[in-house]
Amino acid sequence: MNLILLASDVSVLIAQKLAGGTELINKLEKPLLGVLVLVIMFGMGATLNLNDFKVALKKPKGILVGFLSQFGFMPALAFGISWVFQLDPQNAIALILIGCLPAGSTSNMFAYFSRGDLALSISMTSASTLMAIIMTPILLVFYGGLSIGGTESFTTQLGAQMEGGKFVIPVKDIIVSLLVVMVPVIGGMILLKKSPGWAKAAEDTAGFAGILVILFLLASVLARHSDLIVATDWKIILSSILVGLAGFKFGYLFSWLLGLPPRFRRTISLETGIQNGPLAFAIVLLTFGGSTAEKNLLANQMLWLPILYSMFIVITSSVVTLIYRKIGKDDYELYVNEGVQKKLFGPHYRDGMSGPKAAV
């Protein structure tokens, strides 16, 4: 098959494994993955309060900048990295898919600990999750079909490998799977409205279970396929690390250029770089896979990059968070102190400026 000829070493190896009856993600891991997505999305919903949205929309600049950064820079960065490294089309489209996805729910925790703005982080995550239903397919089709510098677009390249000579991004299926994913989010929101106590428990449980399951999945997949890591081209590994780091960098720079305060910069930076990894698995399995052996092979090959991304993003975002925490100490303390004093002393109070005369 010409499919194997054009692909990178790791994709070849995956194809060989599949031919030998070994799927990248086995029968046990697939349902676990489904549960993971369900739990994570439910937990996200349990943090979502419509009032918070309304408050966030009153000062929309942060969300707007975040939106541009998430759906403007991130897909472009993913495409740029794929193009510069000339990744094979399976991995390139997987990377672009990661770039087009909404922010991951762990971004909230990282934003909080980087002394960022938790409210902005939550509204950015949820807004992007909602917007993804439209944005992800549009962007994926656009960047997948984009050809620059005379090279063929990644979809055309992939199509050339397929039996029919043509590959179309399954837009409808992607929209459907994103809509399906919204069901647990709405479930979580209803729970929050009905019983805030249980919603808190759900939020904790989801965050915790989510991390446990993803760690288990990563460990299990990597343990069974340790040969894949060795076989993976350094360009693919580098791409999977770089896409997150570039997202952090551009998110920060962009919001800095637009004059947002450091707290927002840190938040937008992390929100831009941290994507919803489990959602990438779900979409690949639900929409790119399918009945035919060819599609199944494609799905298997496309899963490898999200696995690498999910593994590395945990490490890079932890490191970046620690750095942000350190450099953000002063501006955060200033911000908190101003906030507390305004709240306690009245909205017009400015520390260090002449305050209201204290009558004794």
Added chain:
Amino acid sequence: MSLKAKNLAEMYEQAAIVYGDRAAFATKQKDKTWKPITYKELYQTGVDLATSLIHLGVKQRDHVGLIADNRVEWIIADYACQLSGSTDVPRGADITDDEIKYILDHCGAKVAFIENVALVERVKKAKLKSLTHMILMDPHEKAPKGVLHINDLIKDGEKLREKGDRKVEERVAGIQPDDLFTIIYTSGTTGAPKGVMLSHENVISQLSRIPIEINPLDRILSILPVWHIFERVFEMFAIYNGSCTYYTNVRALGDDLKNVRPTFMGSAPRLWENIHAKILANVEKAHPVRRALFHISYFCSRMFQGSTYFLTFRKLDLEGRNILVSLGMGIFHLLRWVFFLPWYGLFNASVLERLRLAAGGDLKASISGGGALPPHIDEFFNYIGIPVLEGYGMTETSPVIACRTFSRLVLSSVGPIFPDTELRLFDINSGELIYPNPNKPNGGKGIKGEIHVRGPQVMRGYYKNPEATKKVLKDGFMNTGDIGMITFNDCLKIMGRSKDTIVLSSGENVEPVPIEGKLLDSPLIDHVMVVGQDEKFLTVLVVPSVDGFKEIGITGNVEELSKNQEVEKKISQIVKSAVSAETGFKSFERLQDFRLLPKTFEVGDEITNLFKLKRHVITEKYKKQIADMYRSSK
């Protein structure tokens, strides 16, 4: 940024110049809003009031009474005393009639600031000979006849200043380092109060050496009585560094932690025990999943932080390990540290942060003083990520003798000796020098002894009481009456109070405080006191907790509870299980009997403002119950 002042009055002036329009203090008003006062306003008001004091006839080095609880007028009055070159003699509004008479008479105050009209009436009744002027502090009350009002004096002073009065400047220039800034009468568990004379040099030596960094963006929540030296020096330290101090009280603490989001808070062990109990109660009430998460998180944190402490040489070492053992433990801890790092990271972020939010979420450290912090409370706060900087000191040493720092945070110790302070330990029985003594094994480290200190913080003596002074001060060394030990990581560990120690008839010495701390862990118990001096065994007096029993469905006031069979059964179980071999107590430390008391312990009566038991008072008051417990053994 720190100030260079020779005395408090200069320090106040410099703070006004450097920190100017920043908020110095904030107090809650009746309508729940907070009112700040800036450094400049505070200084200006202080100067005006000082001018009036001088005009009233207050001379340099005169003593001025100051009877009030925490309020912004307290600080203003203190400013005025320092700026007029006089010495204040503070005491809280919980002062007893006997104390009013004794203290104000003993210090010879001609002028006294009094918080409110009710107190003014009580002072009047004491018929003090030397007192000529009383100044009412509460701005919402009208001064009775013959009593001045602080606001009028401030206005008068302002007018005098406008006319060119510059006496304050002369007074400030005339302050000598040896002049007293305050005389604090110790509440003392026995005998008449003693007036501790503390000089400007004493307090400045503390301010310039406290090894904690705070800055103008720090918020300090204040709950201890300001007339107590620990709180007072902490507030002075906040002024010195331009931070803002927010006044709260026990009832409002929960709310104010969330409103003020303090970055530092100083308090006595009892308060940390309360917060600890509240956090645990919330955990118990929480959803089972969250409860399990908490326990897993705490475990991971304990493993990770425990290894961090070891690897950074901050694990308590009382025996001096040999190198091989240390090396072996080092490798073990390194592996454990690496293994728990990701788990700790995860749980710290997802679970422990929630707990820290209960304390506002921004606490950089809690500062504990005024009594020994029970080890498990200490561990709890450190492991959930709120470092506890425990200090050790006393009024007589204005107050700090030793204090933990972030880099020398050794659990169960009170940290390294304060800079420029000499410390000696003496054998309690033989009086032999234990530390520093090159003839002792390890130079005297790891051996218990009575603590004596010399340094710039040691008091000038007890006012008009040379006999008592002579008893505790020899060659500049202050006998603290505490028993301690120098650890092998050069920190001080306090082992007990030589006066608290209960000596059983068998000759065994028992420190009651750890036992009491263990019992106080129970939410069903409010107060306890272990007794047994010269008896064969220990017993305990217990005040059941009204709130605690309400939680489990038994209602009633303390008196009703003390007669309730159910309550007795519950307490009996706690007394038996809390102090046992399993919980690390020796057999002679076990409690053989207990009595429920019909009345709670009140601040000022049975306990001091710092929640220290006045053991003699309680023993006297409940001698019948105590005798009853030992009747059968005789």
